[in-house]
Amino acid sequence: MISVQSAPFDLGDIANRFAAAQSGAGALVTFSGVVRGDAGLIGLEIEHYPAMTLPAIEDMVGAARARFGLLDAWVIHRYGRLAVGEVIMMVAASAPHRKDAFAGAEFLMDYLKSRAPLWKKEHRTDGTAWVDAKDSDEESLCRWD
Amino acid sequence: MISVQSAPFDLGDIANRFAAAQSGAGALVTFSGVVRGDAGLIGLEIEHYPAMTLPAIEDMVGAARARFGLLDAWVIHRYGRLAVGEVIMMVAASAPHRKDAFAGAEFLMDYLKSRAPLWKKEHRTDGTAWVDAKDSDEESLCRWD
Amino acid sequence: MITVVYFAWLRERIGAGREQIETQAETVAQLVAELSAIDPYHAAAFADLRSVRVAVDQVLTDFDAPLAAAKEVAFFPPMTGG
């Protein structure tokens, strides 16, 4: 299941639905990204490229499944305005063994961070600013080359 | 929160309670281990050393928090008889950034696998057998040295 | 005729998310040169191409890519999803 949506979602509900949908998995890993309450931050605004986002994420999920033998992988990503503490996105990955489930989830996160067409803008008490891509995210992606 | 229990638990409920308990976290990682339905497997029986299990896991959680700057880490582990498909255990880790949340959860899993006083016995259609420790689990643990 | 779309600060700097362009450009780089000549806002948006990424028909590519029969070219900053 891949969803790019403005509506909030319940991470526990998704985790349970993901678990229930698996067969043969011994390991389930989830990652959830949350709007971190840094000093002065009011919230995030997330923009995306609707015609490209879903196909790009589908490609990443396909690559992760093939590379790590994942049994399944789900991605949910929100766009629009999010308040501090809200869940931005979630990845779930299942595999027979834990190593592949962890690696698959990390691989997906690295690709989503730097290759999915989404952009974050911070709304702060002192103004707004687009979030700069981090060198560390690009380096994190390189380790899968 | 650390719990060693025979009762089943709802992983989505734990994931939501963990998320709600965090403050300042940008990244939440959960791992859930499930009884994999290998051919001939009826279920697992998990034995543990009650006087040692909780303090041993507390030490691991303390080490993970210190090493990766985790904001929080929860461990729930079941013992007793589990059927195929049941959740054996769950780890949740939170950190400001994803790298530490992933590493903290993997570190905890490696230690729980090989250093927490728990033992799995397989009940199979053709008999019972204690699960052998895997060399790969010991090697996985060594990477944190 | 090609559709050009912009996201994030490129969209804000140019003042539009989408425009139709009549062009003979054969590569992305040639299209960028034409777009930069439209007005100072476009010029500013493309002033430092190290901060600009491009997708042709919704597939990430680079500035040397041919446009061929492309219908939609998108320009945006490095992604910050996740």
Add this chain to the structure above:
Amino acid sequence: MITVVYFAWLRERIGAGREQIETQAETVAQLVAELSAIDPYHAAAFADLRSVRVAVDQVLTDFDAPLAAAKEVAFFPPMTGG
């Protein structure tokens, strides 16, 4: 007097999860030698120490460890939690 506890296949092989032992052993290894002499079941349990782990007063240690004032010594196979 020391309490010795066994888990998993060591418990099954010895046929008991717990026993009280009167011992003058100064190290875990000396205790193992005494326990092995009790009967063939104990001997079998300790036949290959590469497959046995030990905790003294609920802390993992090794066979060289002193018993000192230890109250409880546990023997078990390599752990298979998680």
